Amino acid sequence: MEPSIYEFPDIFRRVHMERPHEIGDEVRFMRQVWERHRKRPVRRVLDIASGNSPHGQMLAREGIAVVGIDRSPTMIAAGRRASRGAGAMRFYRRAIERFALPEAPFDAAIFMSETFPVMATNAALMSHLRSVGRTLRRGGLYCIDIDRHDGIDLVRRRRLWRKREVRIDGLRVWVREFHRPIAWHQAMHSIYELECTIGFPGGAVRTRDLIPVRYHTPPTIELMARASGMFELVASYADLSLTRPIAQCGGRWMAVLKRV
Secondary structure, rough: OOOHHHHHHHHHHHHHHOOHHHHHHHHHHHEEEEEEEHHOOEEEEEEEEEOHHHHHHHHOOOOOEEEEEOHHHHHHHHHHOOOOOOOOOEEEEEOOOOOOOOOOEEEEEEOOOHHHHHHHOOHHHHHHHHHHHHHHEEEEEEEEEEOOOOOOOOOOOOEEEEEEEEEEEEEEEEEEEEEEOOOOOOOOEEEEEEEEEEEEEEEEEEEEEEEEEEEEOHHHHHHHHHHHOEEEEEEEOOOOOOOHHHHHHHOOOEEEEEEE
């Protein structure tokens, strides 16, 4: 069985085309959102699907207590190493669909890296929102980073979408991305297959990940928030901007939910 690219924390962010200063821009924008929608300061943050929690590391260095949850032990170990000296940070290995934590309530939760749509079923989404809601104080904010989804393309067979090469500290990584068939009746945007061949000096390693992508727009998030009984959608922001209309979203948007 081929390993996952997420087993290589120093490589996967570059494969996903993370740009320089992107994490800092996202953290600054979240602070603006918190100031706009929460009366009290945010002192405790839950980072969901945190990976090695680069956002949490920045927040912890600013004096905020951060807890990260992720299903990957490799990512959690990398986060613990990277956060030494960063401040108050803890990590737990948890499934994002359903979890509980031995922690005091949080003021805010974040789900970054645009991976929220991997939860493909209604049951998983409801369970997730209720799990997050139980960790937050009333009035706490949940910020969810989501890719803009264009029209759904129902491919009939596995199809190559894109090929590219990434260079990372002297390593060459060959990336192939595929779309896979989905059934018309599923609430899906696509099934994304990511194949990476990493040219390590001792021999190449091939990774493969299948990533379901559910179709999300502000109205669907608003409906799910209300259905959970835990949240209401209070804002939708396009492209890390407080002023750009959501209709002019260029590539990503942030849903801001408030714990009721």
